[in-house]
Amino acid sequence: MKGLLTAVYALTLIVGFTGCAAFRQSVSDKDPSNSPPMDAKYDASDLLGWADEIVRSILEHPFPKPDAPAPIMAELGIQNRTNDHLDTQALADTIVTKLLNSGKMQFTNTSRRDQLLKEQGFQLANCTPETRAQIGKQLGAKYMLTGSLIEIDKRSGRQVRVSKQEDVYYQLTVEITDLETGLIALRKQHDRMRRVSKPLIGW
């Protein structure tokens, strides 16, 4: 009887101590570039890591030539060719930010072009001549930056097992095209493959 009571007390104490932590909300900051992946799909660490990798490889390339002025570029988006509704614009924005910060390239603001024209029109109609933005003074881009992201999914076949494996492969291609000649001035690729094993049986 005494042994039983001891066991009950011990169990109560264990539940008391471990249960509190298990059922309490927990919040902590994480480094997005180093957070461990939850699954095989695209995540925040991919966004940052791929952008870093692509920017590094673009800047290593002899483009633009060392003595040439920073070329003016227009970013026209990265096409999502995966099986998920990914925000590839966020990837393009991150790449542009890093390239801008390198000081070796300049970008026209293509995503805000409509608002820019609207604001210029507003200034033309309402602002003093000395402060209004001049019409027709925008700089034309010499190159466009575009890209695509593809995904290949491979899942293990049907067989008697307790887990299924899934390989997810991504390939990011970013290219810079000369707007005058149409020639591709530079093209960089980055790829990654991740395998995930998911249980087929759960509680």
Place this chain on the structure above:
Amino acid sequence: MTTAVIAASLTPDIHPDRPGRFFRLPAMVVLAILTGCTSGTLNAGRETFYLGRFTNAAAVLQDLPDNSAEQVLPLMERGMAHQAAGNYMTSIRDWLAAKDQAEQLDYYSVSRGGASLLISDHMLHFTGAPYERTLLHAFMAKSFMALDLWDNAAVEGRNIALRVQDLDGFPDDAYSRYVAGFSFEMIRDWSNAELQYRNAARLLDTCTINESSGRIHAVSNPPPDYRGPELVCFVSLGRAPTEHGSWAQRLAWGSSPYIELYAGEQLLGRSHTLATTRDLMAETDKKLAVMRAARTVTRVILKETAAHAVEEKNPFLGEIVRLLLYSLETDTIRRWETLPLWLQVARVPCPAKLESFRVVFRGAGGQILTEQTIVKPLSHRDTIHVSFIRAL
């Protein structure tokens, strides 16, 4: 029909001189309340949908079950109501949530599986039959098309292609493949579009698809080569067969209705049935029949064993246990019931500036069932106008 009524019909006879029968009614009421609430809301939403009150149907289905695992079917139904009401982005949100939830449940739950062997198959989470999961992507792709989000429509096209890659004996679906092919065509991914058109054509008997143009025509009547403005109509007719039937709707449409498209008085062409949910469901049921029968036999044996064990010690209590166990038998087959019966596509040449067009619904014999004028096609890309028609 509510689950309570089904439960009553499955309850076995109880000997009249045993007191267990007095507990039948209260037990049924309790079980009806416990099991019928969710499906009651679901059925109310469906009935409102089929009265043509799409926004109201979505409102009826607004409150989802607290348990996220039970949300897949309500989300599928609500997404359809939103799409029919023209709330495309909301339908996408519902369907993406349904897809995510269903993927989370893609495992065998020991607790649920065990409970299903003692209670009923209703204990298993609904994740959708393979054809329903494929059609989920097809309908989502259409919502993206309606919003001119072609890259996103192609994402769903790729999901369709993935799903039909490994069907494991479940039926393939020419309609979903066509939607996938069309979404690829719209982003100029010609090779994948051709692949899907070719595979869709293989599944068809009465009509075929030109893999390079995507044009659909009767096998015996290939159209002349045409490269110009086109109107592509995705046509959804009727109501998917349900467990409880809806003969009124089936009788209204006849055996194989179709639509004709007119620009002014000029006949542009007609729609072709690429799939029916009736066939997809029948093929699926055929595949699952053995599995379901085995589970039912196991369940009956387990229930009888449990009831007998109790009965040997206390006959009265044993009868109650038996009553309760059989009362828990509920409608086991849940389906996405707002899906249409006929899944059709019309792809026809049209004037370059297509401001409006007339849709004539015809029965199998060619008789006119009803007419409708569509003022403006929903969206277009280059020279292709896209429109959706949902007729109940």
